[in-house]
Amino acid sequence: MTDLARLRHWVFDLDGTLTLAVHDFDALRRELGLPLGRPILEAVAERPPDEAAALRARLDVLEAELVARTRAAPGATALLTALADRGARVGILTRNSLANARATLAHCGLDGFVDAADVLGRDEARPKPDPDGVLRLLARWGAAPAGAVMVGDFRFDLEAGRAAGTATVSVDPSGAHPWAALADRCVASLEELLPDVR
Numbered sequence: 149m150t151d152l153a154r155l156r157h158w159v160f161d162l163d164g165t166l167t168l169a170v171h172d173f174d175a176l177r178r179e180l181g182l183p184l185g186r187p188i189l190e191a192v193a194e195r196p197p198d199e200a201a202a203l204r205a206r207l208d209v210l211e212a213e214l215v216a217r218t219r220a221a222p223g224a225t226a227l228l229t230a231l232a233d234r235g236a237r238v239g240i241l242t243r244n245s246l247a248n249a250r251a252t253l254a255h256c257g258l259d260g261f262v263d264a265a266d267v268l269g270r271d272e273a274r275p276k277p278d279p280d281g282v283l284r285l286l287a288r289w290g291a292a293p294a295g296a297v298m299v300g301d302f303r304f305d306l307e308a309g310r311a312a313g314t315a316t317v318s319v320d321p322s323g324a325h326p327w328a329a330l331a332d333r334c335v336a337s338l339e340e341l342l343p344d345v346r
Protein backbone atom coordinates (compact mmCIF):
# COMPACT_ATOMS: atom_id res chain seq x y z
CA MET A 149 0.00 0.00 0.00
CA THR A 150 1.28 3.45 -0.87
CA ASP A 151 2.26 5.36 2.24
CA LEU A 152 0.17 8.50 1.86
CA ALA A 153 1.25 9.74 5.28
CA ARG A 154 4.66 10.77 3.94
CA LEU A 155 3.25 12.81 1.04
CA ARG A 156 3.30 16.58 1.51
CA HIS A 157 1.85 17.70 -1.82
CA TRP A 158 -1.74 16.90 -2.67
CA VAL A 159 -3.49 17.70 -5.95
CA PHE A 160 -7.24 17.23 -6.03
CA ASP A 161 -9.75 17.07 -8.82
CA LEU A 162 -12.71 19.28 -7.89
CA ASP A 163 -16.07 18.15 -9.29
CA GLY A 164 -17.06 14.74 -7.94
CA THR A 165 -13.93 14.53 -5.77
CA LEU A 166 -13.88 17.43 -3.29
CA THR A 167 -17.54 18.02 -4.16
CA LEU A 168 -20.47 15.70 -4.66
CA ALA A 169 -20.93 14.94 -8.34
CA VAL A 170 -23.64 17.12 -9.90
CA HIS A 171 -22.38 17.18 -13.48
CA ASP A 172 -24.42 15.18 -15.98
CA PHE A 173 -21.86 15.19 -18.76
CA ASP A 174 -24.17 13.62 -21.34
CA ALA A 175 -26.78 16.31 -20.61
CA LEU A 176 -24.06 18.92 -21.19
CA ARG A 177 -23.10 17.20 -24.46
CA ARG A 178 -26.71 17.23 -25.65
CA GLU A 179 -27.09 20.88 -24.68
CA LEU A 180 -23.93 21.74 -26.65
CA GLY A 181 -24.76 19.48 -29.60
CA LEU A 182 -21.65 17.38 -29.01
CA PRO A 183 -21.36 13.63 -29.63
CA LEU A 184 -21.96 11.34 -26.66
CA GLY A 185 -19.03 9.25 -25.57
CA ARG A 186 -16.37 11.86 -26.35
CA PRO A 187 -14.63 14.10 -23.79
CA ILE A 188 -16.26 17.53 -23.98
CA LEU A 189 -13.18 19.78 -24.10
CA GLU A 190 -11.54 17.69 -26.81
CA ALA A 191 -14.75 17.54 -28.88
CA VAL A 192 -15.09 21.33 -28.64
CA ALA A 193 -11.46 21.82 -29.67
CA GLU A 194 -12.11 19.95 -32.93
CA ARG A 195 -14.73 22.49 -34.04
CA PRO A 196 -13.88 25.56 -36.16
CA PRO A 197 -12.44 28.34 -33.95
CA ASP A 198 -15.52 30.59 -33.91
CA GLU A 199 -17.82 27.71 -33.08
CA ALA A 200 -15.42 26.37 -30.47
CA ALA A 201 -15.27 29.76 -28.75
CA ALA A 202 -19.07 29.95 -28.66
CA LEU A 203 -19.30 26.42 -27.27
CA ARG A 204 -16.72 27.20 -24.57
CA ALA A 205 -18.68 30.29 -23.54
CA ARG A 206 -21.90 28.26 -23.39
CA LEU A 207 -20.14 25.53 -21.38
CA ASP A 208 -18.93 28.17 -18.90
CA VAL A 209 -22.54 29.31 -18.43
CA LEU A 210 -23.95 25.79 -18.08
CA GLU A 211 -21.29 24.83 -15.53
CA ALA A 212 -21.79 28.09 -13.63
CA GLU A 213 -25.46 27.09 -13.21
CA LEU A 214 -24.30 23.92 -11.45
CA VAL A 215 -22.30 25.77 -8.80
CA ALA A 216 -25.31 26.55 -6.62
CA ARG A 217 -26.24 22.84 -6.49
CA THR A 218 -22.76 21.74 -5.43
CA ARG A 219 -21.94 20.54 -1.93
CA ALA A 220 -18.65 19.56 -0.34
CA ALA A 221 -18.07 15.82 -0.48
CA PRO A 222 -18.19 13.86 2.80
CA GLY A 223 -14.84 14.20 4.52
CA ALA A 224 -13.59 17.00 2.26
CA THR A 225 -13.46 19.64 4.97
CA ALA A 226 -11.98 17.24 7.52
CA LEU A 227 -9.32 15.99 5.10
CA LEU A 228 -8.29 19.48 4.00
CA THR A 229 -8.16 20.56 7.64
CA ALA A 230 -5.93 17.60 8.52
CA LEU A 231 -3.64 18.31 5.56
CA ALA A 232 -3.38 21.96 6.55
CA ASP A 233 -2.58 20.95 10.14
CA ARG A 234 0.39 18.89 8.98
CA GLY A 235 1.61 21.59 6.62
CA ALA A 236 0.81 19.84 3.35
CA ARG A 237 0.38 21.90 0.18
CA VAL A 238 -2.95 21.48 -1.58
CA GLY A 239 -3.82 22.34 -5.17
CA ILE A 240 -6.88 21.92 -7.38
CA LEU A 241 -6.67 20.75 -10.98
CA THR A 242 -9.96 20.78 -12.85
CA ARG A 243 -11.27 20.61 -16.39
CA ASN A 244 -13.87 23.17 -15.27
CA SER A 245 -13.11 26.89 -15.76
CA LEU A 246 -11.05 28.74 -13.16
CA ALA A 247 -13.96 31.10 -12.41
CA ASN A 248 -16.35 28.21 -11.83
CA ALA A 249 -13.76 26.33 -9.77
CA ARG A 250 -13.24 29.31 -7.48
CA ALA A 251 -17.01 29.86 -7.20
CA THR A 252 -17.50 26.17 -6.38
CA LEU A 253 -14.80 26.21 -3.70
CA ALA A 254 -16.35 29.32 -2.11
CA HIS A 255 -19.88 27.92 -2.31
CA CYS A 256 -18.72 24.73 -0.56
CA GLY A 257 -16.71 26.58 2.08
CA LEU A 258 -13.46 25.03 0.85
CA ASP A 259 -11.78 28.14 -0.55
CA GLY A 260 -9.87 28.86 2.65
CA PHE A 261 -7.86 25.68 2.29
CA VAL A 262 -6.32 26.45 -1.10
CA ASP A 263 -4.06 29.29 -2.22
CA ALA A 264 -5.89 31.02 -5.09
CA ALA A 265 -2.85 30.53 -7.34
CA ASP A 266 -2.93 26.78 -6.67
CA VAL A 267 -6.28 26.40 -8.45
CA LEU A 268 -5.78 25.52 -12.12
CA GLY A 269 -8.70 25.36 -14.55
CA ARG A 270 -8.93 24.30 -18.16
CA ASP A 271 -7.27 27.48 -19.41
CA GLU A 272 -4.39 27.54 -16.89
CA ALA A 273 -2.89 24.20 -17.95
CA ARG A 274 -3.40 21.62 -20.65
CA PRO A 275 -6.46 19.68 -19.47
CA LYS A 276 -6.14 16.29 -17.81
CA PRO A 277 -5.27 13.55 -18.74
CA ASP A 278 -2.27 15.69 -19.74
CA PRO A 279 0.02 15.89 -16.68
CA ASP A 280 0.78 19.57 -17.40
CA GLY A 281 -1.32 20.93 -14.53
CA VAL A 282 0.13 18.51 -11.98
CA LEU A 283 3.65 19.36 -13.09
CA ARG A 284 2.92 23.11 -12.97
CA LEU A 285 1.74 22.83 -9.37
CA LEU A 286 4.75 20.72 -8.38
CA ALA A 287 7.11 23.22 -10.02
CA ARG A 288 5.38 26.05 -8.20
CA TRP A 289 5.86 24.22 -4.92
CA GLY A 290 9.41 23.07 -5.69
CA ALA A 291 8.17 19.53 -5.10
CA ALA A 292 9.10 16.18 -6.61
CA PRO A 293 6.42 13.84 -8.01
CA ALA A 294 7.52 11.13 -5.58
CA GLY A 295 6.28 13.28 -2.71
CA ALA A 296 2.92 14.05 -4.30
CA VAL A 297 -0.45 12.46 -4.91
CA MET A 298 -3.27 13.13 -7.37
CA VAL A 299 -6.77 12.41 -6.05
CA GLY A 300 -9.73 12.11 -8.39
CA ASP A 301 -12.94 10.37 -9.41
CA PHE A 302 -12.25 9.93 -13.12
CA ARG A 303 -9.80 8.12 -15.34
CA PHE A 304 -8.26 11.41 -16.52
CA ASP A 305 -7.30 12.34 -12.95
CA LEU A 306 -5.49 9.06 -12.41
CA GLU A 307 -3.85 9.17 -15.85
CA ALA A 308 -2.60 12.71 -15.21
CA GLY A 309 -1.12 11.65 -11.88
CA ARG A 310 0.51 8.56 -13.34
CA ALA A 311 1.95 10.55 -16.24
CA ALA A 312 3.35 13.13 -13.81
CA GLY A 313 4.86 10.39 -11.65
CA THR A 314 2.77 11.00 -8.52
CA ALA A 315 0.86 8.53 -6.43
CA THR A 316 -2.84 8.31 -7.34
CA VAL A 317 -6.03 7.86 -5.34
CA SER A 318 -9.32 6.83 -6.94
CA VAL A 319 -12.45 8.16 -5.21
CA ASP A 320 -15.65 6.33 -6.15
CA PRO A 321 -18.68 6.39 -3.82
CA SER A 322 -20.11 3.39 -5.69
CA GLY A 323 -17.03 1.36 -4.81
CA ALA A 324 -16.75 0.14 -8.40
CA HIS A 325 -13.41 1.85 -9.20
CA PRO A 326 -13.39 1.13 -12.95
CA TRP A 327 -9.85 2.52 -13.23
CA ALA A 328 -8.36 0.76 -10.22
CA ALA A 329 -5.40 -0.33 -12.34
CA LEU A 330 -4.36 3.35 -12.48
CA ALA A 331 -4.73 3.90 -8.72
CA ASP A 332 -2.42 3.26 -5.79
CA ARG A 333 -5.38 3.56 -3.41
CA CYS A 334 -9.11 3.18 -3.94
CA VAL A 335 -11.52 4.81 -1.47
CA ALA A 336 -15.28 5.26 -1.45
CA SER A 337 -14.98 8.65 0.24
CA LEU A 338 -12.37 11.15 1.34
CA GLU A 339 -13.16 10.17 4.93
CA GLU A 340 -11.26 6.94 4.33
CA LEU A 341 -8.06 8.94 3.83
CA LEU A 342 -8.24 10.67 7.20
CA PRO A 343 -6.35 7.96 9.13
CA ASP A 344 -3.50 8.34 6.63
CA VAL A 345 -2.97 12.02 7.20
CA ARG A 346 -3.60 12.40 10.91
Ligand SMILES: [Mg+2]
Nearest residue numbers: 161163164301
Ligand atom coordinates in the same frame (compact mmCIF):
# COMPACT_ATOMS: atom_id res chain seq x y z
MG1 LIG B 1 -14.20 14.81 -11.30
